[in-house]
Amino acid sequence: MTSGLAVHGLSKNFGGLQVARNLTLSLPNGARTALIGPNGAGKTTFANLLTGVLKPTSGTILLNGKSVGKMSESERVRAGIAKTFQITNLFRDLTVRENIRLPILERERRTNKVFCHSDGIPELECEIFQLLEDLALTPLADKPVRGLAYGQQRLVELALTLALKPKVLILDEPAAGVPSTESHLIVQAIKRLPADLSVLIIEHDMQLVFEVANRIIVLVNGAILLDGTPQEVISNREVRELYLGADHG
Numbered sequence: 001m002t003s004g005l006a007v008h009g010l011s012k013n014f015g016g017l018q019v020a021r022n023l024t025l026s027l028p029n030g031a032r033t034a035l036i037g038p039n040g041a042g043k044t045t046f047a048n049l050l051t052g053v054l055k056p057t058s059g060t061i062l063l064n065g066k067s068v069g070k071m072s073e074s075e076r077v078r079a080g081i082a083k084t085f086q087i088t089n090l091f092r093d094l095t096v097r098e099n100i101r102l103p104i105l106e107r108e109r110r111t112n113k114v115f116c117h118s119d120g121i122p123e124l125e126c127e128i129f130q131l132l133e134d135l136a137l138t139p140l141a142d143k144p145v146r147g148l149a150y151g152q153q154r155l156v157e158l159a160l161t162l163a164l165k166p167k168v169l170i171l172d173e174p175a176a177g178v179p180s181t182e183s184h185l186i187v188q189a190i191k192r193l194p195a196d197l198s199v200l201i202i203e204h205d206m207q208l209v210f211e212v213a214n215r216i217i218v219l220v221n222g223a224i225l226l227d228g229t230p231q232e233v234i235s236n237r238e239v240r241e242l243y244l245g246a247d248h249g
C-alpha cells in the first residue's frame with residue numbers, strides 16, 4: 001500500500017478540451033511538492049480533481065491505498081484531503097482564535113458550542129493554542145481578522161485548514177496577493193508544517209517554490225512535462241524556455 005496520495009491515469013475533458021492528460025503521480029507522506037506550469041496548464045483543474053470539486057473523465061485517486069473516487073468534497077476533507085480556505089471564508093469580525101475554533105468544532109461535530117467560548121473543552125483550546133503557536137499567530141490571537149495584514153490573513157486561512165487535520169494539504173497560490181514584504185511569513189509557515197503531511201503547492205512565485213519544495217512537477221497542456229528535483233527543473237532547457245525564462249539557472 002502506498003502511503004499518501006496516488007493518482008493513476010487521471011484525465012479530464014471539458015468537451016473537446018483535454019485539460020488533464022493521463023496524469024500518474026504520487027504524493028507520499030512528508031512530500032513537499034510544487035506544481036508549476038504556464039497559465040491554463042491545468043493546475044487548478046488537477047487540484048479540483050483531487051478535492052472532488054470536479055469528477056475525472058477517467059483515472060483513479062487513492063488515499064493510503066483507498067479509492068476516494070466516489071467520495072464527495074466533504075467526505076474527502078474528512079478522509080484527509082484539504083485545500084486552503086480562501087480569505088473570503090474568514091469571519092472578519094471574529095478574532096483569529098474564534099475563526100480557528102470554528103473548523104475544530106465542525107470537525108469534532110460540536111457546532112452546538114459555536115456561540116460559547118469552548119473554555120469547557122480544554123483539549124480543543126489546547127489545539128487552538130498549538131496552531132496559533134505553529135503559525136506564529138499567538139500575538140494576534142485576540143485581534144479581529146479584519147485588522148490583520150493580508151499575509152497574516154493568509155496564515156489564518158492556513159490555520160483553519162490545518163485544524164481539519166489533513167493528511168494531504170493543497171496550497172493553491174499561498175502567496176498570491178501577499179506583498180513581498182510579507183511573503184516570508186508564508187515561507188516560514190510552510191517550512192513549519194507537520195513533517196508527515198504531504199503538501200502540494202500550486203504557485204507562480206518561483207522564489208517561494210524553490211525555498212519550500214523538494215520536488216517540482218511541471219504541467220504543460222494538462223500533461224506532466226517533468227517531475228523532478230528543483231535542480232533538475234532549473235537545468236531543463238525546455239522548462240526554462242517554456243516557463244522560467246532564460247535568466248533562471
Ligand SMILES: Nc1ncnc2c1ncn2[C@@H]1O[C@H](COP(=O)(O)OP(=O)(O)OP(=O)(O)O)[C@@H](O)[C@H]1O
Binds near residue numbers: 019039041043
Ligand atoms: N469549467 C470549465 N469549463 C471549461 N473549460 C475550463 C473549465 N475550467 C477550466 N477550463 C479550462 O481548462 C484549462 C486549464 O485551466 P486551469 O484553471 O486548470 O489552469 P491553471 O494551470 O490553473 O491556470 P492559472 O495558472 O491561470 O490559474 C484552461 O484552458 C481553462 O480555460
